[in-house]
Amino acid sequence: MTSFPQLGLDAQLCFPLYAASRAVTRRYTTLLAQAGLTYPQYLCLLALWESEEPVTVGELGARLRLDSGTLTPVLKRLEAAGHVGRRRDPADERRVLLEVTPTGWELRDRVADVPLGIASGMGLTEAEAGQLRGLLDRMLVGLDEPVT
Amino acid sequence: MTSFPQLGLDAQLCFPLYAASRAVTRRYTTLLAQAGLTYPQYLCLLALWESEEPVTVGELGARLRLDSGTLTPVLKRLEAAGHVGRRRDPADERRVLLEVTPTGWELRDRVADVPLGIASGMGLTEAEAGQLRGLLDRMLVGLDEPVT
DNA sequence: CGCAATTAGGTTGTGCACAATATGTTTGTT
DNA sequence: AACAAACATATTGTGCACAACCTAATTGCG
Numbered sequence: 630m631t632s633f634p635q636l637g638l639d640a641q642l643c644f645p646l647y648a649a650s651r652a653v654t655r656r657y658t659t660l661l662a663q664a665g666l667t668y669p670q671y672l673c674l675l676a677l678w679e680s681e682e683p684v685t686v687g688e689l690g691a692r693l694r695l696d697s698g699t700l701t702p703v704l705k706r707l708e709a710a711g712h713v714g715r716r717r718d719p720a721d722e723r724r725v726l727l728e729v730t731p732t733g734w735e736l737r738d739r740v741a742d743v744p745l746g747i748a749s750g751m752g753l754t755e756a757e758a759g760q761l762r763g764l765l766d767r768m769l770v771g772l773d774e775p776v777t
Numbered sequence: 778m779t780s781f782p783q784l785g786l787d788a789q790l791c792f793p794l795y796a797a798s799r800a801v802t803r804r805y806t807t808l809l810a811q812a813g814l815t816y817p818q819y820l821c822l823l824a825l826w827e828s829e830e831p832v833t834v835g836e837l838g839a840r841l842r843l844d845s846g847t848l849t850p851v852l853k854r855l856e857a858a859g860h861v862g863r864r865r866d867p868a869d870e871r872r873v874l875l876e877v878t879p880t881g882w883e884l885r886d887r888v889a890d891v892p893l894g895i896a897s898g899m900g901l902t903e904a905e906a907g908q909l910r911g912l913l914d915r916m917l918v919g920l921d922e923p924v925t
Numbered sequence: 926c927g928c929a930a931t932t933a934g935g936t937t938g939t940g941c942a943c944a945a946t947a948t949g950t951t952t953g954t955t
Numbered sequence: 956a957a958c959a960a961a962c963a964t965a966t967t968g969t970g971c972a973c974a975a976c977c978t979a980a981t982t983g984c985g
Binding site for chain 2: 638641643644647650654676693694737741751753758768770771
């Protein structure tokens with residue numbers, strides 16, 4: 630307390646960011662449970678639903694900013710649940726191609742209204758949400774640069 | 778893609794929030810490694826440094842919005858490292874009192890400049906950071922309400 | 926007092942994150 | 956062709972998060 634004002638929990642961005650992220654994830658978790666999905670599994674599907682074509686693990690990781698150590702077990706669970714197919718690329722056996730299965734596409738209807746359920750409980754106006762998204766995006770660009 | 782614009786990864790707040798939080802945590806992780814701390818351990822210490830008096834696990838959890846299942850192992854590691862003392866409250870044996878040890882207080886000097894190292898790489902002005910903190914705080918208030 | 930209900934913290938199990946490392950593949954370069 | 960370097964993914968190990976459950980201590984109330 631005495632002389633480190635910059636070390637106050639509320640003086641920094643990190644803690645509100647961390648707490649808000651966990652709070653939002655918690656909301657999603659409860660809404661996604663009815664579809665049998667975890668939040669990272671849902672994020673994987675959001676990314677995979679964006680393309681009709683198969684996508685490699687590396688491309689998915691670049692989109693979600695997650696590495697293979699995180700994605701592989703998540704994708705295996707999605708495969709075990711029948712939502713995603715995984716197969717080696719015949720043209721380059723190092724790569725694994727991911728493809729949403731028909732039941733995986735059907736899931737999209739079941740979770741289509743989840744974002745509205747989240748937004749309604751967030752206490753921000755549409756304008757504020759847009760502002761927040763803009764600030765976070767700018768921050769992500771800055772954080773992408775290697776540490777100088 | 779065809780008919781679910783609300784399910785775009787970038788259309789929602791959740792993904793930028795999640796990605797930004799992980800990116801910031803990653804920055805802290807590298808800076809905190811020299812002090813032998815993880816990011817959640819650092820958060821616990823930030824909260825404990827805010828009070829000269831012993832604090833219970835429950836009070837710490839309320840401050841950090843973390844439950845005992847998360848805090849207990851983190852606190853045990855901080856105790857094993859000699860930064861924090863844990864003892865049952867004699868007045869109420871259900872409670873555990875947490876107290877920063879002398880070496881725990883010394884750590885505060887070693888990490889005093891960590892927030893500056895983070896802020897410099899974040900790409901936001903001071904005003905933007907304040908704006909972001911305000912939006913996140915308002916969001917946290919909204920997310921604290923039970924789901925209606 | 927006697928005892929059900931509440932409270933505080935700990936334990937267990939599942940699922941991420943991420944660093945470090947390993948393995949198999951492909952690509953250059955000679 | 957031979958082989959070193961680069962590449963894509965998988966594996967392993969540590970440390971969270973959080974739900975569900977458990978145990979012991981305390982509190983209220985008749």
